[in-house]
Amino acid sequence: MNYYFWEVAFISNQNFQSSKSIKIKAMIKLTRPPNSLTAAVAVISALFLALGEDGSPYDFTTYLLIGSAAFFVTAHAMVHNDIVDFDADSISTPYRPLPSKMISMKEAKIWATFLFLAAITSGILIDFRLDLEFPISLFWAISNALLLDAYNLWFKKSGLIGNMVVAYVVWALFIYADLLVSNGFTLRVQSIGLYAFFMNWGREVIKGIRDIEGDKSENVLTIAVRWGAHGAAYVGSGLLLIAILWTIPLILNPVGNFVVPLILIMFNLVIIFRCFNLIKNPTANYANSTKRLFLYLMLIAVIVLLINQIIVLNYN
Template sequence: MSSYLKLVRIHNVVGAALGDFTGYVVASEWRFDIKSIILSILIVALVAAGGYAINDVYDIEIDKINKPDRPLPSGKIKLKNAVILSYATMIIGVFLSIFLGYIQFLIALITAVLLFYYAKSLKRQGLPGNLVVALTTAFSIFYGGVAFFQGSWLERVIIPTVYSFLLTLGREFVKGIEDYEGDKTYNVKTLATTLGIKNAWKISRIVLISMLIISPLPLLLGFNVFYIIILIPFFYFTLRAILSETTSKGGGYARGFLKVSAFLGMIAFIIGSLPIYILV
């Protein structure tokens, strides 16, 4: 069982579910409809799980170099079982989205298709693959807002969606730096393998610094002061990532820091969207 949880990268799936929850509470300002929020979280988790599993299916040879302890290259899970799991979870997730509405169904379907083609071919095409990962990750937050789909949900949810996109894009760039050796061996076109590690680092830092510069904007849309308070450790870990050494090893450290940043960012939006009378 633990191998299957590793295959779908359960911690990342939980992160995607938290992203959906973030989008929902930000859009709704904590006015819950239990059915829609549970359904949207389940949909996002299932589609994400399928995406991570199919990614490992297509990455099995590369992972023999970069991550030999993963379930597929280590032989803990059969390739056939991984394929069945990935298709089943994505199909079920997309099917369930029908019960939320046709727009929600369309977004879930597009996300599933993008994740499949990312794993199959886009991942090896450099920037297009990075953009797909950033977009589908940001969709987790956006989907929560779409599940609420009332009032001025779009105006409120678009900001955390953009932040998620930029943070994930920067993380994808540093991940390519971390995986430089294996990607170069199998001719995977990341920023690091095409432009070099130093240039990839420069671009990564520009993206992440841009995100930090615009981070106070939610205060203009009525987010409470706790948003800024929680943003302090977010700044700390993001800056640690930005200041990591300009090497493939530094890319590994930066990716770890940015995972923490992503979690703190969602918490900042969740708490920051609470009506102030609840907090006092």
């Protein structure tokens, strides 16, 4: 009898541990770690670029807190997205944590709330650590989290506005970095931010060409759904050409050597060439390869700017 009791207790404990492990995996999966970590790296990169030629880098703890704020904001938005999309995911991606019942809706909502509070806490700690008069970090964390929630609830299916919100969240990293470092806006940092904004906005519009049929079935009113593939090609290309204009200050007033301006000019020529071809040939495959190419160009441009920034700071 005593042996049977301990065997039952052991099995129950094993089941509890297994259930707990599944919950933790589900919680992590809901946050989409690659997206959240990318946001953390992006805001630290934006902050580093905002230092310019004479700026003094922050200490490790400050960078960690700033990266954490971006991570928690993005993680909250990812969890909230799955909560909002529960019905659609139950049909299209039933293996996701919520539809597969790896985690309950109540637990997911608690998790999303915790991440939101963690983002707010990170913002408060940053402002306190830097002794800021206006709580920039707190305001940035709250406003971006609420904007992403609004995107999940309303803007996602609105087409152009929804695309703009996605692009703005990237620009917001540079707005925040500029305010934190310079207590205002500088032409260089905002040029990089607006370049990223229009590049992402244009890419999102072009992405709609690839997803026309799926978006129609989901009632997502993208430019491609409303105006067709050619219309989306024209609008997306127009936004990308505006992005190119924001590289002019970086080309004419470079920080460091002439390598960055040369690379930006080459990238701009590739973008222009690709946009003209897309307008002539707005097929799903070409739009998809164009969107992917522009992502690589944008990432390489940021990496080049970061390397240049490191060289400039070390040289000074």
